[in-house]
Amino acid sequence: MTEGALRVLSYNVHGQRDDRAALAEVVRGVAADVVIVQEGPRRFGWRNRTANLARAFGAVLAVGGLPSLGNLILTDLRVRVHHTWTTQFPLTPGRHMRGAAFAECSVGRRRFTVAGTHLSLDATERASQAELLRKELSAVETPVVIGADVNETSGGAAWRTIADGLTDAAVSAGAADRCTFPLLGPQARIDGLFVDPRIQVVRYDVVDTPLAKRASDHFPVIADLVLPE
Known part of the structure; x- marks a missing residue:
């Protein structure tokens, strides 16, 4: 394995409302070092449910659950987690409360x-949330990897805010035409992986297998990266 190599998967798991065995098989088959989950457990029994999900994926929980409103960061054992935190975006009455999860990690010395x-x-709320996400990361000095269900395509204001100054892994790999949603006749790329320009994108893919079609309502996205020294 290349020194500093890191495989990252970002996946909206649809609240585990689909085929859970297929979901676990998709994630285990990717063998990612970091799994970024959207729509993970966030309500009653979230601790046990999150632990069970991590176990099914063959990973360990770094951060997430109720404090980040269903966003999770899971890792394998070669990734060391140094510091974690969460944030919750302001609630607009009548809408779904959203948040984010963060983890400072290392692989070796990187x-x-x-x-x-x-x-x-x-769209308006989404743009504000994207700005808050970037503000939360503004003081971070280490290279950043963001996995997000943006709920809009690359032309939207929120997507542009998240991508500003970062590398869109799909664009870098020449795969911006690979759609992630909906599963039946995918028409839009609303799930993204964004990385610090110091990070090399070696490979990007959308896991659009028959198994993935049973596992969620989104296709997961994966990137093979090389971290800077």
Whole structure:
């Protein structure tokens, strides 16, 4: 394995409302070092449910659950987690409350910070949440990896805010035409992986297998990265 190599998966798991065995098989088959989850457990029994999900994925929980409103960051054992935190975005009455999870990690001596979020269905609220996410990361000095269900495509204001100054892994790999949603006739790329320009994107893919079609209502996205020294 290349020194500093890191495989990252970002996946909206649809609240585990689909085929859970297929979901676990999809994630285990990718063998990612970091799994960024949207729509993970966030309500009653979230601790046990999150632990069970991590176990099913063959990973350990770094951060997430109720404090980040269903956003999770999971890792394998080669990733060391140094510091974690969460945030909750302001609630607009009548809408779904959203948040984000963050983890400062390392592989060997190479440090990086992971963030995961799932933005609003409302364009105005979504743009504000994207700005708050970037503000939360503004003081982070280590290279950043963001996995997000942005709920809009790359032309939207929220997407542009998240991507500002970062590398869109799909664009870097020449795969911006690979859609992630909906599963039946995918028409939009609303799930993204964004990385610090110091991080090399070696490979990007959308896991659009028959198994993935049973596991959730989104296709997961994966990137093979090389962290800077």
